[in-house]
Amino acid sequence: MVDQHALSTWTIKLSFLFTIGIAFIIWEGNRYLLFTLRSYFDWFNKPVRKIVVLVLAISFYTIPISALLLVIWYKLFNSGVVQWETIRTTTLIIMICVLFITHIYETVFLVREAENEKLKKEQLERARAEAELQALKNQIDPHFIFNSLNALSHLIEKDPPKARRFNDNLADVYRYILQNKARELVLLHEEMGFLTDYFSLLKIRFEQAVQLQVHFDAALYDQYLIPPISLQILVENAIKHNEFSDAVPLVITIEMQNDELIIHNQVRKKVLRKTSSRIGLHNLGERYKLTTSKEISVKESASDFTVSLPVLKIA
Incomplete structure (x- = not known):
């Protein structure tokens, strides 16, 4: 001490x-x-x-x-x-x-x-997801343009007046793609309007051989969100893979069930010169997962092809 x-x-x-x-x-x-x-x-x-x-x-x-x-x-x-x-x-x-x-x-x-x-x-994962999503969105442009130019080329040879109308409408449709491909979600109202414009292109080319039937209330259009350019890809996919004519038209139906859009068409397989890469459908599925964290459902049989798209209800 x-x-x-x-x-x-x-x-x-x-x-x-x-x-x-x-x-x-x-x-x-x-x-x-x-x-x-x-x-x-x-x-x-x-x-x-x-x-x-x-x-x-x-x-x-x-x-x-x-x-x-x-x-x-x-x-x-x-x-x-x-x-x-x-x-x-x-x-x-x-x-x-x-x-x-x-x-x-x-x-x-x-x-x-x-x-x-x-x-x-989380930041790295988000940056990766955003880069992936952007890459997927960038695939839309060449895919759409390639198919549209093929259709336009066919019409120029077969029916020049129709080709002029197709070209005029194509500008309006492509404007929507440019304006909305950077957005992750759009109102279902906007997407259905775009689908109507896109289908007008198909009607110019195929007339009564393709038909679109929407079986749900238009009042629901403003209540849901959906990734842009989703429905057009499915319609384009149906056109690409199926045989149709004025006598036996390709009928594409869209319904709403339990917050899901059900897009259906009968299958009449077209013989393709080369195997399809299915880039459009794959692109849509990947964009859906990255944007909404939900997955699309694809059911295919010998006679029917059905895709279910989850849509996000606005609270």
Whole structure:
């Protein structure tokens, strides 16, 4: 024990300042170790190694430094009489306190690091999804233009007046694609209007050989959202893969059931010169997953082809 009555007021003040200095040196030294070790050892990849190195580093710094500074304190303020038992007990207490504070410190850091990692992962995932979605949207332009130009070329050869009408209507249809392909969702009202314009192109070319029947109330058009250029892809897909004529027309029906658009047509397989890549249908399915987190349903049999598109109801 130290006899405080034998010490002057200034000596007591200096001894307190010295103990504060001990605490500061131990704190800053361990803090430096913690930050240095973080750049070498990762909690997420090597947690056991991190714990072992952390405990060893703290022990090899805290114990000798604490003991040395306490010995100096006794030399300066206790007439050179060193009380080793007190030093051992005090060093042990200091070590326990350092370990406890380090535990709290690293736990807070680990929680923050985990939150940052989660945020980074979400940001990367969102950036990947947006890039994927943009790539899928960019496929729409060449796919639509290629099919439209083929149709226009056919009409120019067979029926030039129809080709002129087709060309005029094509501009309006393509304007919708340019204006809305960057949007993730549009009102069903807009999409149905676009489908009507697109079907007018088909009527110019095929006349009564293609028919569109919508079997749900137009009042629902403003109550739902849908990814743009969805219905056109399905109609285009039906035209591409089926045989039809004025005598046996291709009838495409659209119904609403349980917040899903049901697009159906009878199957009369067309013999294609090469196997279809089905890029339009695949594109639509991928866009749906990225935009709405929902999947489209495709049911195909020898006689029927049905696609179910989930639509988002406006709250």
